[in-house]
Amino acid sequence: MRKKFNRSLREQLHIPKVDQFTILVAISGGKDSAVLLNSLYDSIGKIPHVRLVGGCVDEGIAGYRSPSMECARQLCIDLGIEFVTVSYPELGFEEMDKVVVTMGEIGEKKSPCSYCGVFRRQGINHLAKRIGAEVIALGHNLDDMAQTILMNVQNGEVERTLRLAPHTGRPKDGMIPRIVPLRWIPEQEIHLLALFKNLPIHHEECPHGGVALRFRHRENIARMEADIPGTRHSLLRFADGVKALHRGETAFPISDPMPCDRCGEMSSMSICKSCEMKDTLGLTSN
Ligand code: SF4
Known part of the structure; x- marks a missing residue:
């Protein structure tokens, strides 16, 4: 896993020779982001001008976020890494528990994650700006990436596929680029590593997540992967191929x-x- 991680990191992250290079590592207290932060610390944490900062967004989900945030905080303490947080109310949103109630009252059919995902993205951007980060690191694993790509295909979202992280190849003006060095590593492998390293992680699932389309895709991908091993990798290669084609970096000549x-x-x-x-x-x- 270490080799795969370092290879992805080398491909996605180019650390310039500057006085300080700050990376916001989005952590939640879950296994993926814990392994991400731990692996980044092992790989580049000792480089003098690299500053790693763990950042956690508090969505306001009773019984779930507080214990997971404590795990995130503990991991940062263990590694001697700065820890920053921001809550939805601090960003001008309602706490997620309240949003879910309001959604019910107004008959909103979308899943809570549709709202939460948008708010959290803003929270991560907010933290990154606050600490002056050059790069944001996210803990998406192979399974997450495959689910996202399949969801995009199902919804016909070509543009979203083109905008998928990593962004360091061609960062957009005004956007802090995002890297995803765990993208080729299966969720199960990450879980095992988190347990092996005895990282402080929160095991509970969010109470509002069950109705999200992503959870159905999670089951579909797991079933497809069991039937046809390599499905997740193929989905990622497909998305990478589409992105490369869009950037004009590759061509698929169709013979007459x-x-x-x-x-x-x-x-x-x-x-x-x-x-x-x-x-x-x-x-x-x-
Ligand atoms: S599962 Fe959905 S509602 Fe819960 S924290 Fe994640 S995005 Fe937010």
């Missing part, structure tokens, strides 16, 4: 159709697929 050398049917290859299959099935007479 030509008649098959054997049967004369039009094909993209000199021997068409059906002749190839006939060969495989031993049906070729000549």
Whole structure:
């Protein structure tokens, strides 16, 4: 896992020679962000001009956020890393528990996560600006990334796919670029590492998360991965391919159709697929 992490980190993060280079590591008290912070600390935490800061957004979810935030705080104390927080009310939003009640009252059909995700993104941006971060590191793992890509495909969201982190290749003006060095690492591997390293992590699930579409995609991806191993990696490669194509960094030349050398049917290859299959099935007479 360490090798995969470091390779992704090298691809996504280029630390310039400046006096100080600040990275906001978005942490929640969960296993993914704990492993992210721990791994970043191991890899680059000792570089003198690199400043790692753990940042946690308090959504205002009773019984869930307080204990998880304590885990996040404890991890930062253990590693000797600065810890910053911001709450939804501090950002001008209601606490999430109240938002969920209001959603029920107004008959909002969206899942609470639709709102929470937008507010939290603002919270992370707020923290990053507050500490003067050059980069934001997020703990999305392979399973998260595959779920997001599948959701984007289901919703026909090409643009969202193009905007997926990592952003360091081509940062947009005014946007603090985001890196996701755990993106090729399966959730299970991360969980095992968190337990092995005895990191302080919160194990409970958010009480408002169960109705989110993402949870259905989580089950779908897990089932597809069990049936066809490599599905998650393929989804990521697909999204990366779309992004590279959009940036003009790659091209997928489509060859002109030509008649098959054997049967004369039009094909993209000199021997068409059906002749190839006939060969495989031993049906070729000549
Ligand atoms: S599961 Fe949904 S509501 Fe709960 S913290 Fe995550 S985004 Fe917010």
